[in-house]
Amino acid sequence: MKSLIQTDFLGYKLRSPLVLVSGVYTQTSDFLNAQNSGAGVITTKSFTYFPRQGHPAPVVAKYKEGFLNSVGLRNAGIAEAKKQIRELKSKLNIPFLISIFDTNIKNFAQLVLHLLPLEPDFIELNLSCPNVDDEFGKPLATQTDSAFEVVKTVKKIADDKIKIIAKLTPNVNDIGMVAKSCERAGADAIAAINTVGPGMLIDIKSKKPVLGNRQGGVSGPAIKPMALRCVYDIFENVSIPIIGMGGVCNTNDAIEMLMAGASLIGVGSALYLNGWKVFQEINDGILKYLSENGYGSSNDIIGLAH
Numbered sequence: 001m002k003s004l005i006q007t008d009f010l011g012y013k014l015r016s017p018l019v020l021v022s023g024v025y026t027q028t029s030d031f032l033n034a035q036n037s038g039a040g041v042i043t044t045k046s047f048t049y050f051p052r053q054g055h056p057a058p059v060v061a062k063y064k065e066g067f068l069n070s071v072g073l074r075n076a077g078i079a080e081a082k083k084q085i086r087e088l089k090s091k092l093n094i095p096f097l098i099s100i101f102d103t104n105i106k107n108f109a110q111l112v113l114h115l116l117p118l119e120p121d122f123i124e125l126n127l128s129c130p131n132v133d134d135e136f137g138k139p140l141a142t143q144t145d146s147a148f149e150v151v152k153t154v155k156k157i158a159d160d161k162i163k164i165i166a167k168l169t170p171n172v173n174d175i176g177m178v179a180k181s182c183e184r185a186g187a188d189a190i191a192a193i194n195t196v197g198p199g200m201l202i203d204i205k206s207k208k209p210v211l212g213n214r215q216g217g218v219s220g221p222a223i224k225p226m227a228l229r230c231v232y233d234i235f236e237n238v239s240i241p242i243i244g245m246g247g248v249c250n251t252n253d254a255i256e257m258l259m260a261g262a263s264l265i266g267v268g269s270a271l272y273l274n275g276w277k278v279f280q281e282i283n284d285g286i287l288k289y290l291s292e293n294g295y296g297s298s299n300d301i302i303g304l305a306h
């Protein structure tokens with residue numbers, strides 16, 4: 001492993017500001033790959049209280065500018081999640097974010113109560129999945145009030161030692177206001193953005209939508225400008241740190257994300273395009289940029305675009 005960029009985040013000394021985002025890879029072996037490739041933090045798949053089948057295949061489709069996914073929060077539920085979390089605690093030597101999702105405040109609270117005995121470092125509240133509207137109604141983070149209530153309830157249950165991160169959807173009028181509301185409710189950090197859309201691709205041979213669920217969230221290079229604008233708006237509205245994600249594929253994208261205001265940079269779809277080496281390439285690239293431009297750390301360029 002070559003040199004990495006030491007970063008401070010919510011009292012943790014991270015070996016790198018790069019984060020494996022939720023859901024793109026989900027197995028413990030994947031998380032070890034991310035760690036060995038230079039990620040500073042990894043994020044689990046979003047777990048729900050009960051197991052979920054997810055949507056019919058195909059659930060991921062690639063197009064020229066990115067991906068569509070309609071995984072639909074396929075996961076094995078909290079009991080299996082706890083097994084994986086114990087395994088991660090024993091195998092990983094970097095911190096990890098446990099991502100949880102549910103449709104109402106009561107279930108979010110139940111999930112956190114289950115996680116408490118495992119003493120997690122970070123819990124990421126997925127307030128933003130766009131694939132499951134039909135089943136669940138609008139994501140909680142489309143409204144400032146509901147985002148506030150979820151974060152407040154979870155903060156009350158979670159020991160102060162557990163850092164709570166609110167992950168937001170870009171599919172709102174004013175993401176800055178939603179972030180501000182989460183901060184007021186006690187969130188320790190904001191993660192943004194989840195996928196954009198939903199969108200659709202059509203197979204002109206079968207004359208049908210490509211995805212089994214017909215529509216899915218858009219990720220990858222296509223969404224980078226939206227992600228940067230969202231992170232920029234959030235930075236203008238909050239003083240807690242931001243994990244910026246959405247279309248980051250290379251060093252330039254990562255530096256843009258830092259300059260927009262992100263403290264950490266999430267990488268997801270780029271791993272489908274370029275493999276695990278992306279983490280080391282971006283680490284190396286940021287280090288080179290910092291030294292060529294006289295900066296000591298990635299913290300020195302956070303928010304410079306403002």
Ligand SMILES: Cc1cc2nc3c(=O)[nH]c(=O)nc-3n(C[C@H](O)[C@H](O)[C@H](O)COP(=O)(O)O)c2cc1C
Pocket residue numbers: 021022023024045046060067069071073099126167193194195218219220221223245246247248266267268269270
């Ligand atoms: C296949 C797939 C599954 C995803 N699953 C989740 C999930 O379970 N929870 C979540 O918060 N975000 C999920 N996401 C969204 C990503 O974490 C990320 O916010 C988004 O893809 C933007 O980053 P990217 O363009 O680097 O992929 C998923 C994305 C993809 C492509």
